[in-house]
Amino acid sequence: xxxxxxxxxxxxxxxxxxxxxxxxxxxxxxxxxxxxxxxxxxxxxxxxxxxxxxxxxxxxxxxxxxxxxxxxxxxxxxxxxxxxxxxxxxxxxxxxxxxxxxxxxxxxxxxxxxxxxxxxxxxxxxxxxxxxxxxxxxxxxxxxxxxxxxxxxxxxxxxxxxxxxxxxxxxxxxxxxxxxxxxxxxxxxxxxxxxxxxxxxxxxxxxxxxxxxxxxxxxxxxxxxxxxxxxxxxxxxxxxxxxxxxxxxxxxxxxxxxxx
Amino acid sequence: xxxxxxxxxxxxxxxxxxxxxxxxxxxxxxxxxxxxxxxxxxxxxxxxxxxxxxxxxxxxxxxxxxxxxxxxxxxxxxxxxxxxxxxxxxxxxxxxxxxxxxxxxxxxxxxxxxxxxxxxxxxxxxxxxxxxxxxxxxxxxxxxxxxxxxxxxxxxxxxxxxxxxxxxxxxxxxxxxxxxxxxxxxxxxxxxxxxxxxxxxxxxxxxxxxxxxxxxxxxxxxxxxxxxxxxxxxxxxxxxxxxxxxxx
Numbered sequence: 001x002x003x004x005x006x007x008x009x010x011x012x013x014x015x016x017x018x019x020x021x022x023x024x025x026x027x028x029x030x031x032x033x034x035x036x037x038x039x040x041x042x043x044x045x046x047x048x049x050x051x052x053x054x055x056x057x058x059x060x061x062x063x064x065x066x067x068x069x070x071x072x073x074x075x076x077x078x079x080x081x082x083x084x085x086x087x088x089x090x091x092x093x094x095x096x097x098x099x100x101x102x103x104x105x106x107x108x109x110x111x112x113x114x115x116x117x118x119x120x121x122x123x124x125x126x127x128x129x130x131x132x133x134x135x136x137x138x139x140x141x142x143x144x145x146x147x148x149x150x151x152x153x154x155x156x157x158x159x160x161x162x163x164x165x166x167x168x169x170x171x172x173x174x175x176x177x178x179x180x181x182x183x184x185x186x187x188x189x190x191x192x193x194x195x196x197x198x199x200x201x202x203x204x205x206x207x208x209x210x211x212x213x214x215x216x217x218x219x220x221x222x223x224x225x226x227x228x229x230x231x232x233x234x235x236x237x238x239x240x241x242x243x244x245x246x247x248x249x250x251x252x253x254x255x256x257x258x259x260x
Numbered sequence: 261x262x263x264x265x266x267x268x269x270x271x272x273x274x275x276x277x278x279x280x281x282x283x284x285x286x287x288x289x290x291x292x293x294x295x296x297x298x299x300x301x302x303x304x305x306x307x308x309x310x311x312x313x314x315x316x317x318x319x320x321x322x323x324x325x326x327x328x329x330x331x332x333x334x335x336x337x338x339x340x341x342x343x344x345x346x347x348x349x350x351x352x353x354x355x356x357x358x359x360x361x362x363x364x365x366x367x368x369x370x371x372x373x374x375x376x377x378x379x380x381x382x383x384x385x386x387x388x389x390x391x392x393x394x395x396x397x398x399x400x401x402x403x404x405x406x407x408x409x410x411x412x413x414x415x416x417x418x419x420x421x422x423x424x425x426x427x428x429x430x431x432x433x434x435x436x437x438x439x440x441x442x443x444x445x446x447x448x449x450x451x452x453x454x455x456x457x458x459x460x461x462x463x464x465x466x467x468x469x470x471x472x473x474x475x476x477x478x479x480x481x482x483x484x485x486x487x488x489x490x491x492x493x494x495x496x497x498x499x500x501x502x503x504x505x506x507x508x
Contacts, residue, residue: 059414081416092411096429106415109425157415 007070008160008193009035009058014067015218016053026218027053030067033212033221037160038191040184042204044251045214045222046258051197054219055163058195059086071161081106085154089166091146093138099149100125100134106157117156124152127186144175148182155186162194169199176200180207184231201247205240206233213250216258223250291476299476300483308477309465316488319450319462322378323492326385327446334390334442338397339423352398359391363449367456376457385449389442396438400431436503440496447489462488 011033018025027050035041043051056062057069060079069076071083085106093102100121107117125131128148138146147167154162167183168176180203187194187207198204204211211225225247229239275293282292291299302308309315341348341355367384374380404427412426428435454463462485469478 061410061414079414079416081414086411086414088407088411090407092405092407094408094426094429096432105412105425109412109416109421153415 007034008037008039008072009033009195010070011054011058012067012070014054014057014064014069016050016057016062016065028064029218029220031219031221032067033224035193035195035210037193040187040194040196040207040209042196042198042208042211043214044198044201044204044211044247045219046216046251046255047199048217048258049214049254050217050219051214052165055086055165055195055197058161059084059163061086081110081157081159083159084161084163085157085159086163087147087150087154087165087167089169091138091150093146093149093153095138098135098137099130099141099145099152102138102149103152103156105153110157120156121152124156128152129182143171144179147171147179151183151186155190160193162192164194164196166197166199168203176203181232183207188231201244201251202235205235205244205247207231211247213247213254216254222254225250288473288475291479295476296479296483300480303477303480303484308474309469309481311460312465312484315461315465316484318378318460319454319485319488322381322450322454322461323385323447325378326382326450327389327443329382329386330389330393330442330446331439333386334393334438335397337390338394339401339427341394342398342401348398355391355394355398359395363388364452364456367453370453371457376459378461381450381453381458381461381463384453385446388449389446392445393438393442396434396441397431400434400438401427403434404430432503436500440493440500443492443496444489447492451485451489 011031014028014031015026016028018027031050031054043054045051053062057064058071058076060076071080093099094105097105100118103121103124104117107120112120122134125134128151130145130148130152133141133145138149141149147170151167168179171179183194184207186192196204196207205227208227210227213222213225214220215222225243227243229237233240235241235244279292279294282290282295287295299308303312306312337355341351363384366387367380370383370387371380374383408426408430409422412422417425450461451463454461455467456463458464458467462481466478466481466485469475469481
């Protein structure tokens with residue numbers, strides 16, 4: 001945990017237990033992390049390891065049982081779209097709104113005047129690759145387009161932090177790779193801090209500046225890998241091959257445990 | 261076009277049968293259309309019942325009041341029961357059971373509570389309209405995709421914004437159906453209330469004509485009331501169509 005990064009996000013000793021019908025489940029136990037400004041920070045780990053819970057806490061949608069989370073020095077008390085924008089695995093577009101109106105949602109909820117939020121949303125559509133689709137409804141869009149609209153909705157409110165919970169998890173491999181390149185481009189231009197959840201080693205290695213590997217439930221931080229290489233990266237470089245092997249050995253162990 | 265022709269034919273056939281049957285029957289009990297037409301003319305020219313406009317207006321106001329109350333209370337109750345699961349599980353089945361009780365059994369006590377004036381009619385119209393609206397809202401809340409609520413909350417929506425921007429649009433379809441049924445039942449409640457006991461309003465006029473065996477006037481009054489009911493339902497169906505176009 002290097003203070004020199006300028007901690008934008010501090011997670012301190014956070015635990016969470018869910019009460020289910022089959023008894024209590026420890027989702028997270030004593031998780032601590034610090035993420036600096038403009039990092040592309042990826043959380044990876046077996047299913048059910050509490051990654052989404054952790055992201056939900058940062059977004060103010062889930063409250064921890066113990067420990068605390070600070071964003072820009074202030075404890076997270078609830079959803080705060082001025083600091084944090086979330087992209088979910090399910091795009092969650094409102095079916096009765098057009099692509100443009102969906103992008104406007106956050107601004108609308110903040111009470112931004114109609115003309116202004118329309119302008120912001122319209123300016124976002126072209127870089128999102130949705131120039132001709134402003135008036136289309138979600139059911140008329142492909143999976144990748146829907147997710148880009150959802151990302152547009154997150155970018156529109158111009159929060160410093162972008163939380164992305166497996167945003168490309170439901171897309172096919174090719175679309176997923178292209179969306180990754182596209183997101184990298186957005187990240188480089190906006191310098192946002194991205195907390196990214198994925199199951200894909202490939203995605204984690206190509207995109208992140210750091211990757212945190214989480215343990216099987218109860219989720220803890222097992223290891224944090226630094227990925228200092230420049231983008232775009234090649235999976236064939238010796239550095240990447242070595243990192244891939246290291247990452248896989250960390251994850252493999254936990255995935256095996258999670259399967260048992 | 262074909263449907264319109266068929267409808268017209270059906271109407272003509274019904275009128276013809278009515279005419280034949282009416283001529284054969286005791287004129288105190290049944291009247292043919294040929295007798296109703298002059299009565300309707302006298303009614304509309306305010307010869308037979310000069311207080312027709314006032315009565316009609318009173319009934320319309322009673323319906324409006326009853327419906328406004330039913331919509332407000334139905335939305336509030338349905339949303340509350342739908343959003344707080346414990347409350348919904350406690351009260352939902354009781355509401356459905358109460359809805360199954362023929363509402364007219366409550367009317368005597370409503371008259372005792374609210375008297376013979378407008379209040380008891382509004383109360384009865386409200387009582388009839390409230391249940392279908394509440395139950396439609398309750399069913400509608402279950403159709404809301406909880407993920408969309410999460411998204412809205414993540415982007416800063418409070419409870420009211422969630423209701424307005426997520427829940428109401430999500431359940432519009434069911435809601436509009438319930439609102440339409442609710443309106444029809446409000447109209448029925450108010451008019452039945454007036455017939456069962458009132459000093460004024462369309463129901464009171466109908467009761468008067470019927471009681472004096474002025475059968476032709478009675479039928480004419482029923483036709484005017486029918487026009488009111490059909491008019492309100494046409495209005496509701498237009499709104500429903502707009503809502504439908506909007507959600508699709």
